Amino acid sequence: MIYCVEDDINIRELIIYTLNHTGFNAKGFANSKEFFKEVNILKPDLVLLDIMLPDENGNDILKKLRSNIDTVKIPVIMLTAKTNEYDKVVALDQGADDYVTKPFGMMELISRIKAVLRRSNDKIKKDLLTYKELNVDLNSHEVYLNDTLVELTVKEFELLSNLMKSRNIVLTRDVLLEKIWGYSFDGETRTVDVHIRSLRKKLGSFSHYIETVHGLGYKLGKKDEK
Amino acid sequence: MIYCVEDDINIRELIIYTLNHTGFNAKGFANSKEFFKEVNILKPDLVLLDIMLPDENGNDILKKLRSNIDTVKIPVIMLTAKTNEYDKVVALDQGADDYVTKPFGMMELISRIKAVLRRSNDKIKKDLLTYKELNVDLNSHEVYLNDTLVELTVKEFELLSNLMKSRNIVLTRDVLLEKIWGYSFDGETRTVDVHIRSLRKKLGSFSHYIETVHGLGYKLGKKDEK
DNA sequence: TCGCTGATTTAACATTTTTTTTACATTTAG
DNA sequence: CTAAATGTAAAAAAAATGTTAAATCAGCGA
Numbered sequence: 397m398i399y400c401v402e403d404d405i406n407i408r409e410l411i412i413y414t415l416n417h418t419g420f421n422a423k424g425f426a427n428s429k430e431f432f433k434e435v436n437i438l439k440p441d442l443v444l445l446d447i448m449l450p451d452e453n454g455n456d457i458l459k460k461l462r463s464n465i466d467t468v469k470i471p472v473i474m475l476t477a478k479t480n481e482y483d484k485v486v487a488l489d490q491g492a493d494d495y496v497t498k499p500f501g502m503m504e505l506i507s508r509i510k511a512v513l514r515r516s517n518d519k520i521k522k523d524l525l526t527y528k529e530l531n532v533d534l535n536s537h538e539v540y541l542n543d544t545l546v547e548l549t550v551k552e553f554e555l556l557s558n559l560m561k562s563r564n565i566v567l568t569r570d571v572l573l574e575k576i577w578g579y580s581f582d583g584e585t586r587t588v589d590v591h592i593r594s595l596r597k598k599l600g601s602f603s604h605y606i607e608t609v610h611g612l613g614y615k616l617g618k619k620d621e622k
Numbered sequence: 623m624i625y626c627v628e629d630d631i632n633i634r635e636l637i638i639y640t641l642n643h644t645g646f647n648a649k650g651f652a653n654s655k656e657f658f659k660e661v662n663i664l665k666p667d668l669v670l671l672d673i674m675l676p677d678e679n680g681n682d683i684l685k686k687l688r689s690n691i692d693t694v695k696i697p698v699i700m701l702t703a704k705t706n707e708y709d710k711v712v713a714l715d716q717g718a719d720d721y722v723t724k725p726f727g728m729m730e731l732i733s734r735i736k737a738v739l740r741r742s743n744d745k746i747k748k749d750l751l752t753y754k755e756l757n758v759d760l761n762s763h764e765v766y767l768n769d770t771l772v773e774l775t776v777k778e779f780e781l782l783s784n785l786m787k788s789r790n791i792v793l794t795r796d797v798l799l800e801k802i803w804g805y806s807f808d809g810e811t812r813t814v815d816v817h818i819r820s821l822r823k824k825l826g827s828f829s830h831y832i833e834t835v836h837g838l839g840y841k842l843g844k845k846d847e848k
Numbered sequence: 849t850c851g852c853t854g855a856t857t858t859a860a861c862a863t864t865t866t867t868t869t870t871a872c873a874t875t876t877a878g
Numbered sequence: 879c880t881a882a883a884t885g886t887a888a889a890a891a892a893a894a895t896g897t898t899a900a901a902t903c904a905g906c907g908a
Contacts, residue, residue: 526689549855563694565761587857589895609763610865610894611776617762775866813868815884836876836883 398422398509399440401431401457402475403450407498411444414502420509428452432460439470442513444505445492446475462491471516473508475500525560527616530602532557541602551576552595555588559606559616568613588614624648624735625666627657627683628701629675633724637670640728646735654678658686665696668739670731671718672701688717697742699734701726751786753842756828758783767828777802778821781814785832785842794839814840 398420402408408424415422423440425431428451443461447454454474461467474495493512496505525532531540537553539546548556554576558567567575569588577587592614596603607615624646628634634650641648649666651657654677669687673680680700687693700721719738722731751758757766763779765772774782780802784793793801795814803813818840822829833841 524689551856566763585857586859586895590857590897592895593897608895612763615762777867811868812870812884816868816886819884819886834884 397438397440398442398444399431399434400424400444401426401428401449401454402444402446403427403448404446410502411505414506415509418506426450428457431457435461435467439467441470442509442516443470443472444475444509445472448477458492469516471512473512525557527560527563528602528605530560530599530605532560541599546598548595548598551591552598555591555595556599559614562616564615564617566609566612566615570613572613623664623666624668624670625657625660626650626670627652627654627675627680628670628672629653630672633701636728637731640732641735644732652676654683657683661687661693665692667696668735668742669696669698670701670735671698674703684718695742697738699738751783753786753789754828754831756786756825758786767825772824774821774824777817778824781817781821782825785840788842790841790843792835792838792841796839798839 398415400408400411400415400422402411402424403426405426408426412422412424423434425434427449445454445457449457458472458474461470461472471493472491474492475498476495477498493516494508496508523534525534529542532553533539534557539548539553539556555572558572558575572588573585592606592608596606599606605616607617609615624641626634626637626641626648628637628650629652631652634652638648638650649660651660653675671680671683675683684698684700687696687698697719698717700718701724702721703724719742720734722734751760755768758779759765760783765774765779765782781798784798784801798814799811818832818834822832825832831842833843835841
């Protein structure tokens with residue numbers, strides 16, 4: 397699903413019509429408010445964003461999208477007036493994926509949409525953490541040890557991927573609980589330890605790399621490596 | 623050592639020549655394959671990466687560098703063609719430290735290299751305390767003496783890092799108890815002394831730098847050195 | 849809804865590591 | 879020289895972690 401935020405009804409309708417007739421699924425919004433209302437319900441695969449809008453500047457919308465975890469990765473193409481170089485730079489700076497200068501042809505727009513989607517797919521596909529002989533695919537939630545799949549439960553997976561992301565840094569039980577379980581638990585619980593145990597068991601000899609830092613927590617990375 | 627990956631032989635040679643004549647040590651590679659072969663042998667301090675390359679896109683190389691534990695922290699400066707705004711954004715997204723737009727002058731390149739190296743040093747130093755041949759990494763909680771790891775317990779580690787932070791300043795037992803143990807203990811306890819003892823033992827000859835200030839407490843740093 | 853399945857948490861106990869205490873030796877300041 | 883401060887080793891105590899098994903929970907198909 398593609399969302400298009402554009403106040404000019406002619407341009408908007410034209411875009412929606414064209415997209416819906418070229419294999420896409422598109423929906424138009426005249427302003428920021430409408431748009432965000434819908435975004436909260438369904439996240440689009442891509443957003444076409446006009447910079448000049450009645451209620452809120454397109455760059456501000458972009459900023460909002462990028463500052464929210466749920467929308468940070470949605471690809472955005474900005475629709476800019478030719479004259480405004482500054483906005484263009486700001487947009488790219490804030491993480492727009494591409495921009496199209498008005499007036500533009502539908503062919504160009506579609507080709508850019510396809511390009512952005514293709515690239516964004518590639519990007520997603522490559523969300524891969526690697527450490528030694530271990531590969532953790534954040535998208536498919538799969539873990540490969542020497543190319544053989546290791547089946548982990550959700551908690552084990554989160555534990556491992558957090559350790560991978562913070563390699564060589566000690567993560568305390570508190571931090572792990574906060575990050576994975578979401579609570580700031582005061583009282584004592586052995587949950588983390590037990591999951592570490594089962595994770596280690598499943599990872600076999602690789603578990604040497606999951607170090608216990610006595611009195612602190614756990615860490616990925618062997619002592620003797622800098 | 624700086625590695626430069628750039629397929630255009632003229633640009634490459636120019637960069638290498640300039641760097642080697644301005645106090646740097648640089649080596650050039652025409653493609654990804656060559657580059658990675660060398661990286662496996664020796665990790666560079668910084669990489670200059672062209673985006674357009676014959677065998678593999680510069681952004682993909684960057685991603686590989688960032689997904690591998692050994693290379694994740696190597697600073698990277700991208701060399702981009704002016705036209706390609708998108709790649710630039712992607713590059714910064716993936717953790718490039720800076721980019722230079724072609725065509726660029728050698729002065730600019732060098733100033734950016736210096737800036738990136740400076741920043742990357744600052745970053746590392748932030749979590750790393752150094753005194754003589756001793757390094758204390760506050761993140762990984764590791765202590766290296768002449769590049770060999772010294773295993774410390776939590777209390778020993780805290781003791782040492784407090785001394786490191788307040789080098790040349792006497793820390794009384796009260797202060798240390800307060801800072802590390804968290805209590806304002808009235809009665810007498812030999813705890814600090816005992817931990818100092820074991821710390822010294824583990825630090826071998828370096829322990830000369832941990833001075834006892836009779837009647838007061840302990841201090842890192844020899845009298846005769848400033 | 850019920851009962852099944854696998855995941856997760858809790859609980860209990862074993863083991864390991866760290867910390868503190870103790871007791872005595874040694875050093876230092878005055 | 880003497881009293882107070884510090885060094886040191888070993889024992890004792892405490893705390894942290896490992897491990898297993900049982901209890902609980904959540905999702906799902908009948």
